[in-house]
Amino acid sequence: GAGVSQSPSNKVTEKGKDVELRCDPISGHTALYWYRQSLGQGLEFLIYFQGNSAPDKSGLPSDRFSAERTGGSVSTLTIQRTQQEDSAVYLCASSSTGNQPQHFGDGTRLSIL
Amino acid sequence: QKEVEQNSGPLSVPEGAIASLNCTYSDRGSQSFFWYRQYSGKSPELIMFIYSNGDKEDGRFTAQLNKASQYVSLLIRDSQPSDSATYLCAVTSGGSNYKLTFGKGTLLTVNP
Numbered sequence: 001g002a003g004v005s006q007s008p009s010n011k012v013t014e015k016g017k018d019v020e021l022r023c024d025p026i027s028g029h030t031a032l033y034w035y036r037q038s039l040g041q042g043l044e045f046l047i048y049f050q051g052n053s054a055p056d057k058s059g060l061p062s063d064r065f066s067a068e069r070t071g072g073s074v075s076t077l078t079i080q081r082t083q084q085e086d087s088a089v090y091l092c093a094s095s096s097t098g099n100q101p102q103h104f105g106d107g108t109r110l111s112i113l
Numbered sequence: 114q115k116e117v118e119q120n121s122g123p124l125s126v127p128e129g130a131i132a133s134l135n136c137t138y139s140d141r142g143s144q145s146f147f148w149y150r151q152y153s154g155k156s157p158e159l160i161m162f163i164y165s166n167g168d169k170e171d172g173r174f175t176a177q178l179n180k181a182s183q184y185v186s187l188l189i190r191d192s193q194p195s196d197s198a199t200y201l202c203a204v205t206s207g208g209s210n211y212k213l214t215f216g217k218g219t220l221l222t223v224n225p
Contacts, residue, residue: 031211042117043157043201043215056212091156099210101147104156 004105006092012111021077021108025094032075038088087112115140115206119216127224132189134219136202143204146185151199192223
């Protein structure tokens with residue numbers, strides 16, 4: 001596809017469960033980003049990948065959050081032992097390189113019961 | 114804490130008018146500035162970016178940047194009802210050229 005693809009589009013899970021969110025960036029884009037958008041909050045930066053490396057993980061809110069990227073393409077954001085405050089829309093973006101405009105996917109709406 | 118401030122609105126303009134959206138930022142080191150449009154329930158869509166002081170025009174949109182005043186704005190000419198959305202200002206911050214700090218957005222309503 002032409003754009004950033006995220007799956008699932010919606011995820012409902014019980015508190016304490018682990019979840020995995022997937023992002024497939026625009027083909028050829030080496031930079032990939034994860035953001036979170038909560039009700040009443042702006043978009044918050046979580047992590048930045050350049051290729052398979054994550055030089056900036058400063059936005060991950062706790063050690064329950066981790067992310068990886070393989071083959072310089074698909075990325076997975078994992079949240080372990082989910083809490084209700086993790087409920088948000090998780091947005092992935094990509095750009096051709098790290099200093100270029102970022103294009104967002106449609107997001108994953110995560111709801112923790 | 115590096116901040117990006119926007120008037121939350123709603124900003125209401127009649128169809129055909131000019132909509133003016135404003136944004137201020139606190140990080141003097143910010144280098145790149147972006148405007149995203151976000152329809153309700155949808156993801157942000159990039160509509161403009163600007164790196165240098167002055168104006169940048171693209172169709173009905175003009176972005177204006179004044180680094181000395183730490184101010185960036187977006188003008189939408191000939192506003193259409195389809196422009197009704199939340200407009201997010203984003204700036205690179207934290208000494209990086211990739212990490213975006215977003216404002217909370219301004220809700221624009223264009224009335225037919």
